[in-house]
Amino acid sequence: MPRYSRGYDTLEADAWLARRDRRLGTWIRRLGAIEPDPRWRRSFDPVDALARAILYQQLSGKAASTIVSRVEAAIGDTRFHCDTLGRVDDPTLRACGVSGNKTLALRDLAAREARGEIPDLRRMSVMDQDAIVAALVPVRGIGRWTVEMMLMFRLGRPDVLPVDDLGIRKGVQVLDRADAMPTPRELAARGERWGPFRTHAGLYLWRIADSVNEAKVPTKRSQE
Template identity: 70%
Template sequence: MARYRRGFDTEAARTHLQRDRRLAPWLERIGPIPPDPRWKRGFDPVDALARSILYQQLSGKAAATITGRVEQAIGSGRLHADTLGRVDDATLRACGVSGNKILALRDLARREEDGAIPGPRRLAWMDEQAIVDALVAIRGIGRWTVEMMLMFRLGRPDVLPVDDLGIRKGLQVVDRLEQLPTPRETATRGERWGPWRTYAGLYLWRIADAASGKGGDKPTPRSQE
């Protein structure tokens, strides 16, 4: 069993992706995307998942406000079973947390206490699918959220979230398609980018933003960012 390192060689990834004649001009236009500094920072899976739950279906500003209220209520910047256990559901609702998200946070806390949430050391020995399988069992956590964690926190090099609308819009621009590609079509097209599909995804988001007028140098924030 191999141990997975956090992060990857972005120069090697860029060199590989430049072989794609349709993608290559966009790589030149946008320029190199540097390694994410979070790949070298400490990582707390439970806290990251809790924040993902709080941020779901909200603007970044609104989610940040609610998260700040929760942190104040529990008296900690660390969202875990022990700290979330300091407040009841009514207090969380008063912070602006919806009923479904409260249920998800409680399920996350219960699974943490049961030892079902892999820690950083264990994650380092798990492949991407094993991590997805372990975490989507948590209420409120879907494959997309886990894929964002794999890309932005764990720095896995070969993850392409084909259900993501921005990814598919970026591919539509690159291949000059009349219709948005399906997730299956996106997965098939992305096979040629392996083993650096994560890096391709970072570009597809920026391409989608550039095409929509948001600018390719300031990508739309994603979960885990």
């Protein structure tokens, strides 16, 4: 059974993408190289990461951080999993600012962890990315995009392209000087040439979109 490493050689990815796509290569030289993400080397609990992703959904970073801090105080722990979430009832979560839908999502996540349905890091190390997506998207409140962010930013899988992401689609529009953003299907086809480093291409496409929008602060894609 193959074991998947966390992270990849970013310099190799730069060279590969520049050879395969001249337009992207020009932007890579203009923007400067992307360094390896330090999170690729850090251990983390997938259940905790998914719980935080649920709490951050549809909120500003500041508002979500406040709610997360309140929940941490309520459970008496900085790690979310079935045991710690079981320490608080639904009214307490609501008092922390957690919506009804998010409370249901957290309960579903905890129940699935208790049944052994959420793979830990060891199990993920021998699962391909499609298998990880298939294991996690049944969790209430967790969509494919959320899992793709984990694959890219936490697991360091090199060949993930979130075709539904508006920032990446906008980056391709700028890259190709197109009148409109590509559809997800068009983006998937366009991205074939970037494999096996589609993750790295996506990182540059976000930077391209941010640079054109003159964003003062780069858009945050994934929560710690």
